[in-house]
Amino acid sequence: MTSNVDKEELEMFRESVIKALEAEVRPHYEAWEKSGIVPRELWNTLGNAGMLCVDVPEDCGGCGAPFQYSVVVGEELARLGFGALSTNVMVHSDIVAPYLSHIGNEEQKQQWLPKMVSGEAVGAIAMTEPGAGSDLQAIRTSAVKDGDDYILNGSKTFITNGQHADMVIVAAKTDPSAGARGISLFLVDTSLPGYSKGRNLDKIGQHSGDTSELFFSDMRIPASALLGEEGQGFMYLMRELPRERLVIGALGVAAARGALDLTVAYAQERELFGQKLAQLQNTRFEIARMETDYRVNRAFVDQCIDQYDRGELDAPTASMAKYSATEMQCRVADGCLQLFGGYGYTTEYPISRAFIDARVQRIYGGTSEVMKEIIARSVLGKA
Ligand SMILES: Cc1cc2nc3c(=O)[nH]c(=O)nc-3n(C[C@H](O)[C@H](O)[C@H](O)COP(=O)(O)OP(=O)(O)OC[C@H]3O[C@@H](n4cnc5c(N)ncnc54)[C@H](O)[C@@H]3O)c2cc1C
Known part of the structure; x- marks a missing residue:
């Protein structure tokens, strides 16, 4: 990451994030993964440590840091192997908060942003x-x-943070006959009657990730909960999705870094046929292939982060970042697990979690196929 951000200061911030995560998350993460959810108080802990919504402006309770700082929090969660939590925090800080910052009126911002920061x-x-x-x-x-x-009225599924959410941005049809122009966004206060949450979904990975069904039954919400203008919801989604996709890509490269680091250390320890695993030519070629794959994607995602910071990232390029980085993450996680042999297939070794947590990255935030469609449209026009 370069441009207008002081690299040294950013790295100092990264160090403080790592320290806080090692202290507040590492000792409990296994237990949270087993129980299938993080405790609600963790959000207050992360807020107190200055790790939530760090780019929210100061007049809304944030510290107004550049976007790069917010990315660092998600990246470190992903790199350190806390995949589920990286998704939860990304949704809160890098998806929901920006909708409020960019589209919300002053009253809406003051109602939610300071509380989301804390x-x-x-x-x-x-x-x-x-x-x-x-x-x-x-x-x-x-x-x-x-x-x-x-x-x-209606229901939603796969909603990240659904169990703990105090506010949900809900996409709903205000004019069912108007297609995309009939969609509006609402800031739904989950304490109001008519709101209920269903199961925390049982997933194959990201076990402590809070992913839920939500139901709205004759739920009366004030007109002041409308975000932006009626009928503009789809347009707002299209405008905000590039940031979501870019951050998912950034989590992907960081998680790949974490998987590679684990694997390099293991290859230098593990002995077979009277030598280290790292000395076998296949291991060397595999590490070389994956390190290169990682570096190429790191460079591209960094370029996109700077473009976003300058307000220059377009939707197809953000889709390329998500598509390329998450596919790379899965290739790397698979290649790394293979080098662990049977141990990689046991939950005792963190590489197994890196593998299983990676898979959903190619699905949420728009699948790889949808990303390819967006990219193809930008090159070839509509089919
Ligand atoms: C852990 C997790 C967390 C999530 N968090 C959230 C959240 O917080 N909020 C939220 O709203 N959603 C969330 N989602 C939902 C996620 O965004 C959707 O699952 C995703 O967009 C795909 O939709 P779908 O599951 O209905 O699959 P479908 O849309 O039914 O797709 C089925 C298949 O068709 C393919 N396909 C779709 N369109 C095309 C096309 N045009 N051309 C070719 N192939 C195509 C897809 O790639 C896929 O392979 C989450 C999902 C998961 C698993």
């Missing part, structure tokens, strides 16, 4: 429904105007 409020965003994932325009959750309120 961890007093947890944020989530609910687009996906059982019948609408990649095809976002097919959502059926409805928000019908009733006097000064809207009445919300």
Whole structure:
């Protein structure tokens, strides 16, 4: 990361993040993975340590740091092997908070952002429904105007932070006949009647990740909860998704770094056929292949981070960052696990978690196939 950000200061911040995560997260992470969720108080701990929404402006309770600082928090969570938590924090800090900062009015910002910075409020965003994932325009959750309120009905699934969320940005149809122009976004206060959460979904990886079903049943929300303008929701989503995709890519490269570091250390320790695993030509070629794969993606993601910071990152380039970095992450996690042999397949070795936590990165935030479609459209035009 370069440009207008002082690299030395950024690295000092990174060191302080690592120190805090080693103290506050490392000792408990195994237990959280087993129980399938992090404790609610962890959000307050992370907030107190200055690790949430770090680029939120000072007048909204943040420290107004450059975007790069926010990325560092997610990257270190991912690199240190806390994949589920990196997803939870990314959604809160790098997806939900920017919607408020960029689109929210002053009252909405003051209502939620200071609490999100401190961890007093947890944020989530609910687009996906059982019948609408990649095809976002097919959502059926409805928000019908009733006097000064809207009445919300419908359900969402796969919602990160769904169990702990105090505020959920909900995408709903305000005009079902208007297609994409009929979608609006609402800042839904989860303490209001009519809101309920379903199961914390049982996933194959990212076990302590909070991923839930949500239900809205004749939920009355005030018109002041409308984010931006009615009917502009789809346009806002398209505008904000590049940041989400870029940050997922950044988590991918950081997680790959973590997996490589574990593997290099193991290869230098493990002995077989009277020599170190690291001396076998296959190991050397595999490490060379994966290190190169990592470096190429690191450089591209860093370039995109700087572009985003300058307001110059376009949607196809952000899609390239997500697509390339997450596919690389999965290639690297697989190659690394292979070098651990049977031990890599046991939960005792952290490389197994790096492998299993990586898989969803190619799915959420827009699948690799959707990324390719966006990229192809930018090159070839619509089919
Ligand atoms: C752990 C986790 C956390 C998540 N967190 C959130 C969250 O916080 N908020 C939220 O709203 N959602 C969240 N999601 C949902 C996620 O974004 C969706 O799962 C994803 O967008 C894919 O939608 P889908 O699952 O309905 O798959 P589908 O859309 O049904 O896709 C099925 C298959 O079709 C392919 N496909 C789709 N479109 C095309 C196309 N045009 N061309 C070719 N192939 C295509 C897909 O790539 C996929 O292989 C999360 C999901 C998971 C697993």
